[in-house]
Amino acid sequence: MEPILELQNLEVKFYTLDGVVHAVNGVSYYVEAGKTLGIVGESGCGKSVSVLSVMGLIPDPPGKITRGKILFQGKNLLEYDDAQMESIRGAEIGMVFQDPMTSLNPVLTIGKQISEAMVVHKGVSQEEARQRAIEFLVMVGIPNPVERFNDYPHQFSGGMRQRAMIAMALSCSPDILIADEPTTSLDVTIQAQIIDLTKSLRDQLNMAVIWITHDLAVIADLADTVVVMYAGYIVEEADVYRLYENPLHPYTVSLLKSLPRMDSSRGNERLATIPGFPPTGTIVFPGCPFAPRCRYTMERCTMENPQLEYFEADHKVACWFDLENRRAR
Amino acid sequence: MNNRRTLVEVRRLKKYFPIQQGIIIQREVGAVKAVDDVSLEIHFGETLGLVGESGCGKTTTGRTILQLYPPTSGQVLFDGMDLTKMKGTDLRKLRKRMQMIFQDPYASLNPRWTISRIIAEPLVVHRINQGGKKSEKVEELLELVHLNSTYMNRYPHEFSGGQRQRIGIARALASEPEFIICDEPISALDVSIQAQIVNLLEDLQDRFGLTYLFIAHDLSMVRHICSRVAVMYLGKIVEMAKRDELYDHPLHPYSQALLSAVPLPNPRATRSRKRIILSGDVPSPINPPPGCRFHPRCPIAVPQCKQEIPEWHEAAPQHWVACHRVSRV
Numbered sequence A: 001m002e003p004i005l006e007l008q009n010l011e012v013k014f015y016t017l018d019g020v021v022h023a024v025n026g027v028s029y030y031v032e033a034g035k036t037l038g039i040v041g042e043s044g045c046g047k048s049v050s051v052l053s054v055m056g057l058i059p060d061p062p063g064k065i066t067r068g069k070i071l072f073q074g075k076n077l078l079e080y081d082d083a084q085m086e087s088i089r090g091a092e093i094g095m096v097f098q099d100p101m102t103s104l105n106p107v108l109t110i111g112k113q114i115s116e117a118m119v120v121h122k123g124v125s126q127e128e129a130r131q132r133a134i135e136f137l138v139m140v141g142i143p144n145p146v147e148r149f150n151d152y153p154h155q156f157s158g159g160m161r162q163r164a165m166i167a168m169a170l171s172c173s174p175d176i177l178i179a180d181e182p183t184t185s186l187d188v189t190i191q192a193q194i195i196d197l198t199k200s201l202r203d204q205l206n207m208a209v210i211w212i213t214h215d216l217a218v219i220a221d222l223a224d225t226v227v228v229m230y231a232g233y234i235v236e237e238a239d240v241y242r243l244y245e246n247p248l249h250p251y252t253v254s255l256l257k258s259l260p261r262m263d264s265s266r267g268n269e270r271l272a273t274i275p276g277f278p279p280t281g282t283i284v285f286p287g288c289p290f291a292p293r294c295r296y297t298m299e300r301c302t303m304e305n306p307q308l309e310y311f312e313a314d315h316k317v318a319c320w321f322d323l324e325n326r327r328a329r
Numbered sequence B: 001m002n003n004r005r006t007l008v009e010v011r012r013l014k015k016y017f018p019i020q021q022g023i024i025i026q027r028e029v030g031a032v033k034a035v036d037d038v039s040l041e042i043h044f045g046e047t048l049g050l051v052g053e054s055g056c057g058k059t060t061t062g063r064t065i066l067q068l069y070p071p072t073s074g075q076v077l078f079d080g081m082d083l084t085k086m087k088g089t090d091l092r093k094l095r096k097r098m099q100m101i102f103q104d105p106y107a108s109l110n111p112r113w114t115i116s117r118i119i120a121e122p123l124v125v126h127r128i129n130q131g132g133k134k135s136e137k138v139e140e141l142l143e144l145v146h147l148n149s150t151y152m153n154r155y156p157h158e159f160s161g162g163q164r165q166r167i168g169i170a171r172a173l174a175s176e177p178e179f180i181i182c183d184e185p186i187s188a189l190d191v192s193i194q195a196q197i198v199n200l201l202e203d204l205q206d207r208f209g210l211t212y213l214f215i216a217h218d219l220s221m222v223r224h225i226c227s228r229v230a231v232m233y234l235g236k237i238v239e240m241a242k243r244d245e246l247y248d249h250p251l252h253p254y255s256q257a258l259l260s261a262v263p264l265p266n267p268r269a270t271r272s273r274k275r276i277i278l279s280g281d282v283p284s285p286i287n288p289p290p291g292c293r294f295h296p297r298c299p300i301a302v303p304q305c306k307q308e309i310p311e312w313h314e315a316a317p318q319h320w321v322a323c324h325r326v327s328r329v
Helices: A047-054 A082-088 A110-122 A126-139 A158-170 A188-205 A216-222 A240-245 A250-257 A299-303 A323-328 B058-065 B088-095 B115-125 B134-144 B149-153 B161-173 B191-208 B219-225 B243-248 B253-261 B267-272 B303-307
Strands: A003-016 A019-032 A036-040 A063-072 A093-096 A176-180 A208-213 A225-230 A233-239 A309-312 A315-317 B006-021 B027-043 B047-051 B073-078 B098-101 B179-183 B211-216 B228-233 B236-242 B312-316 B319-322
Touching (some): A019 A036, A019 A047, A019 A063, A019 A233, A047 A208, A093 A158, A110 A126, A126 A158, A176 A188, A188 A208, A188 A216, A208 A216, A216 A240, A216 B267, A225 A240, A233 A250, B006 B211, B047 B058, B115 B134, B115 B149, B219 B243, B228 B243, B228 B253, B236 B253
Parallel strands (some): A036 A225, B047 B228
Antiparallel strands (some): A233 A315, A309 A315, B006 B073
């Protein structure tokens, strides 16, 4: 199948007073219609920056896309001018941001904010946009949508605001929905509601979804393919079942081991930890960026940065550590 | 385990925040019933987990136990002494024995103070280690939380989230307390750092015989760290049991829904699991539903639930629950 969206070798840098921050260093991934791509990583690993560049939302200056292509339905978005980007942003690519409290306009009603995109992009009348906005509010499970249409964001709870954001992102029936940590600030019960909603809408509308999170459990539930990012690089990319059954990169392995498990009691066993801290983007490593925290570091790891290579079909990893050794582990 | 000594006993604790109206003549028009009739016991050396959705009153419960909020009614017995009847010097003397670790490591450290001043503050307040030994004590505390003692004269902004949380822990340990309330100490941290902090808390507990009240919404971490768990909903505790008992055999429909909503870091397990999705949001604590507070969202509610407040009873040995639909032993 043709990918809806494909990033090729994307590189994003921020030129700050403290030096150049290498936020995204040659990242490639793609997503197909009806599928979900999960991007996992800790804060500062470049996962959000990579999707913000898709939306053309990297502030320039200080940010700059220095290399690579972003192909949306075969066309390179980086060659689009502002007006062309505006016609795509919100219409063909919908985005849900992390913090529903700050990404809604507090002085406009929820209904106004949802219908606005339809009036702008689809050229429908105010009244028709209102009708459709109410339909979307019903779809995302807001009770009393006709009355709630005229509410302001502060009258909504956190979960309802996030559902309103999703309604907004979906209002123009986009081909792809990008969700940047959409459930991080929500309770587990609301998170479960949002995940189920996303799954059913994805299947109903045959939409592609990119879901960014630091929570490996959420991704296990939702994604078809998972990309693990560290320090602006993709370190592992795999089919979701393969990744959890046979994680290869030492970073992925340690992340999974450091999670407490709710499905079984481990008694008083200690959690595995990753020593040290994630690196700041200003330092450029000649070798593998994870080498300073890795248990399997060899001499080569500090000299050369490994490339993402196939280990088996649907499973790529960037690591020098001998794959045969790891298979035996 | 049953006849262990109780360190903290909370009896029918209530905390109502008044809602006032009027500019010059203020009238009380209602109250936010944040904590409504909560009773619990915390034994020496154990970790009691307090879980629930945001806004259910778990943080207020913690703060009211420490008398940071004066309780509306009820008793808090700390080592046999009733904190609610104490004032001034007597209370301050006891405060030395109980401390708190806060959720947000960015907001809970004064940005204009050096690390040594922050950590030494409890020593000044409680007049411990007076004289020239303060810096030695601070060094010792920094070592306890695995921070380099040369950081003493730095400011909070120079540290990462995980390091700041360690500083918060060092400050809590300064007065050599017996009881520490950990109010979501890891929810603001990256996944790989969470495990480090949790292991540190466990080590300190073993070393000093600390007793923790661990407030959290991350149910997987609670299963890892706690020995008993209490589930809170809208100002009331609905279920309390030993950890494995609660996770393997939850009795209250709310606990069942809450546990089923937690995603597992295993694609097969998490997708094959049956989830109980609760509809709607938590109702307002200003005007909570009559009878059982959970009845509007409860999948198994009967007419009785609307009228009568369910009794707190022992449904299985050491397994307490407040629900009409759960029979007694």
